[in-house]
Amino acid sequence: MKMIHLAGDVPNADVWNEPFIRELRTLGELTIVPDASSLPASQVAEAIRQSDVVLSSWGSIAIPEEVAVDPGLLKYACHITGTLRGCVPLSIIDAGVLVTNWGDAPATEIAEAPCRCCWRC
Numbered sequence: 599m600k601m602i603h604l605a606g607d608v609p610n611a612d613v614w615n616e617p618f619i620r621e622l623r624t625l626g627e628l629t630i631v632p633d634a635s636s637l638p639a640s641q642v643a644e645a646i647r648q649s650d651v652v653l654s655s656w657g658s659i660a661i662p663e664e665v666a667v668d669p670g671l672l673k674y675a676c677h678i679t680g681t682l683r684g685c686v687p688l689s690i691i692d693a694g695v696l697v698t699n700w701g702d703a704p705a706t707e708i709a710e711a712p713c714r715c716c717w718r719c
Contacts, residue, residue, distance in 0.1 A: 599626030600671070602649040604634035604642060606659045613655040613678055626650075634659045646672055653678060654685040661686055666693040676700065 601622060603609060609630055622628045629649070634642060639662040646652050647670025652661060655678040665672065666689035675686050677699045691697050 599651060600649045601626055601628045601651040601653055602645060603628070603630045603653045603655070604645070604659045605630065605632050606635040606657050608632050608657075610656045610679075622653075639664065644670075646670070650674065651676060654682065655679045658685050660684060661690055663687050663689055666690050666695075669693055669695055674698075 603614065605614075609632060614630065619628065619630070629645075631637075631645065642659065643662045643664045646661060646665050647668065650671050651674045652672060653676050654661075658677075661675060666687065669690075672695055675682075675690060675695055675697045677685050677697075679700065682697065682699050686697050
């Protein structure tokens with residue numbers, strides 16, 4: 599299984615730590631692309647199409663809409679942190695790609711922390 603993570607800048611260290619990366623690599627080939635926001639959408643789309651799974655989290659770039667037209671090998675998009683609305687366009691779901699978030703595993707930590715948009719919640 600080929601997995602890819604496309605970080606907008608650098609992978610978020612709260613998520614992409616060595617134990618987590620090591621565990622993911624037991625499942626298959628993991629590619630982490632730092633500074634993916636500097637790549638053209640067509641190049642990002644092609645990298646995603648060559649992967650079975652795209653993993654997103656805080657700081658990830660969004661899956662380009664053009665992937666919905668031709669998902670290639672992509673079968674699964676998993677958003678690891680919070681809401682996936684900004685990372686996964688609805689067209690990806692409509693194209694038949696399985697899309698989930700991580701579930702409630704990090705829910706307690708997220709619910710107990712202030713939101714990152716205003717720090718007042």
